[in-house]
Amino acid sequence: MILPHTDFTGFSCGRVHLGVTGSVSAYRAIEIMRRLQRAGLSVSVTLTSSAQEFIQPLQFRSLTEAPVYEALFARDQAEFAHLYPAGNCRSFLVAPCTANILAKHAHGLADDLLSTQLLAFTSTIIHAPAMNPRLWHSFAVQNNISILRDQGICFVEPETGLMACGESGTGRLASTEEIFLTTLKSLMPQDLSGLRVLVNLGPTQEPFDPVRYLTNPSSGIMGASIAIAAWLRGAAVTVISGPVSSLWFPRFITPIYIQTAQEMHQACLDHSRTMNIICLTAAVCDFRFKDSFPDKVKKTSLDQAFSLPMGxxxxxxxxxxxxxKSGQILIGFAAETSDPTNEARRKLQEKNLDMIVANRIDLPNSGFRSPMNQVMVLDRHGRVETWPTLPKSEISLRLFDWVFHAFVDV
Known part of the structure; x- marks a missing residue:
C-alpha cells in the first residue's frame, strides 16, 4: 500500500542497484524494486545463487529494463558485470541481506558476483538484513556490522516480530517503506544536515466528556510529508502529533502524541527553543469547552435547548x-474557506513568521484528508507564489527548496 505522505516521485535520473540474497524474505525484493520504480528510479539487480533458490531472475527481468545479473561467470551477461553498479548507479541496496553477505563485505571477500560488485562500489551502500534472531544477535554478525558502520555503510535494521521459523525476535526484514525512504535519502542533497526541525501536525481534540469532543478532519498528511522530507534531506526531526495514531511513521521518526490544544501548545514551546526550523502545520482547535465532565453527560440531564460556554x-x-530567536526559521500554515491572500499576509506579519503556506480547504483535491493540496506561499522577503494542485509530498520538497535558498544558504 502506497502512503500519501511517503509517495515521493520524480527521480527519473536516479539509478539504484539491488542485491538479493538467500533469505526466505527474498520474495519481497520484487515489492522493493517496484516501490523504487514508482519514484521514477531505474533499478538493476543481482541475485546470489542462494537467492535464486527462493526467487527467479525472470521475475525481475519481466519488470525492469535495467540489467539483471545472476552469476559471476554467466555466459549471457556483460563482460564487466562486476563493475556495472560502480559505473552506473548512485546507490547500492542489498535487501534482504544475509549474515553471509555481511561477513563477506566486512572482510573484503569477493567470491561471487554480488560480493565483487560491493567491493568495487564507491558510493552509498545500504544493507537491509534479514535473519534468525540468534544470528542477528551473534557476536560475529554484530562485529561485522560494527566494521561496516565504521566504513560508512548504512543499515535499515531488521524489525522485531514473528519469524518464518516460528520464533519471535529481531531479524525480520524492515518494512518496504523504510527501505525505500532510506534508499531515497541516499540520492537526495543533504542540505539540511546538522539542522533540527520541529513539525506539528494533525488535529487537536477538546473533550466535552469521555465520549464527545470538539475537533476537525485534519489527517496530518501534510505535516507528515514535511517531516519525512526534512529527514530525507538530512535534518534531525521532532514531530508533535495530534490524535492521528493511524498515520504511519518510520522508526527513525518517533512522534510525541498529544490530545488537546493546550498540550500541543506546551509541547511546541518546550521543543521549539532548540530548533533551527519550526514548521507548524497542525489544525489546532481555536476553542475549547470551558467545562468538561468526567462522566458521560446524559441527554436527560439537559434541556431541549442548551448552551455550551467556550473559551x-x-x-x-x-x-x-x-x-x-535570531536565526530560527518559523513557517506557519493557514487553512481558509475563501481567498487566503489577505489573511496570509496578516499572519505573516503579526505572528513574526518567515514563511506562510495558505490553502483553501473548500476546494476539491485540497486540504483536509486529501493527498493533494493547492497552496499559496509567501515569505518575509516579499516573495509570493501560487502553486497548482500537487501531491503533498511534492509540496513538502518544494518548501524545503525555498527554505534552503531563501534562509539557510546565506
Missing amino acids: KNPDILADIGRQK
Missing part, C-alpha cells in the same frame, strides 16, 4: 513567533 485556546504560532 479561546492559546495561539501556538503567535507565541512561538514572539519568543523566536
Whole structure:
C-alpha cells in the first residue's frame, strides 16, 4: 500500500542497484524494486545463487529494463558485470541481506558476483538484513556490522516480530517503506544536515466528556510529508502529533502524541527553543469547552435547548513567533474557506513568521484528508507564489527548496 505522505516521485535520473540474497524474505525484493520504480528510479539487480533458490531472475527481468545479473561467470551477461553498479548507479541496496553477505563485505571477500560488485562500489551502500534472531544477535554478525558502520555503510535494521521459523525476535526484514525512504535519502542533497526541525501536525481534540469532543478532519498528511522530507534531506526531526495514531511513521521518526490544544501548545514551546526550523502545520482547535465532565453527560440531564460556554485556546504560532530567536526559521500554515491572500499576509506579519503556506480547504483535491493540496506561499522577503494542485509530498520538497535558498544558504 502506497502512503500519501511517503509517495515521493520524480527521480527519473536516479539509478539504484539491488542485491538479493538467500533469505526466505527474498520474495519481497520484487515489492522493493517496484516501490523504487514508482519514484521514477531505474533499478538493476543481482541475485546470489542462494537467492535464486527462493526467487527467479525472470521475475525481475519481466519488470525492469535495467540489467539483471545472476552469476559471476554467466555466459549471457556483460563482460564487466562486476563493475556495472560502480559505473552506473548512485546507490547500492542489498535487501534482504544475509549474515553471509555481511561477513563477506566486512572482510573484503569477493567470491561471487554480488560480493565483487560491493567491493568495487564507491558510493552509498545500504544493507537491509534479514535473519534468525540468534544470528542477528551473534557476536560475529554484530562485529561485522560494527566494521561496516565504521566504513560508512548504512543499515535499515531488521524489525522485531514473528519469524518464518516460528520464533519471535529481531531479524525480520524492515518494512518496504523504510527501505525505500532510506534508499531515497541516499540520492537526495543533504542540505539540511546538522539542522533540527520541529513539525506539528494533525488535529487537536477538546473533550466535552469521555465520549464527545470538539475537533476537525485534519489527517496530518501534510505535516507528515514535511517531516519525512526534512529527514530525507538530512535534518534531525521532532514531530508533535495530534490524535492521528493511524498515520504511519518510520522508526527513525518517533512522534510525541498529544490530545488537546493546550498540550500541543506546551509541547511546541518546550521543543521549539532548540530548533533551527519550526514548521507548524497542525489544525489546532481555536476553542475549547470551558467545562468538561468526567462522566458521560446524559441527554436527560439537559434541556431541549442548551448552551455550551467556550473559551479561546492559546495561539501556538503567535507565541512561538514572539519568543523566536535570531536565526530560527518559523513557517506557519493557514487553512481558509475563501481567498487566503489577505489573511496570509496578516499572519505573516503579526505572528513574526518567515514563511506562510495558505490553502483553501473548500476546494476539491485540497486540504483536509486529501493527498493533494493547492497552496499559496509567501515569505518575509516579499516573495509570493501560487502553486497548482500537487501531491503533498511534492509540496513538502518544494518548501524545503525555498527554505534552503531563501534562509539557510546565506
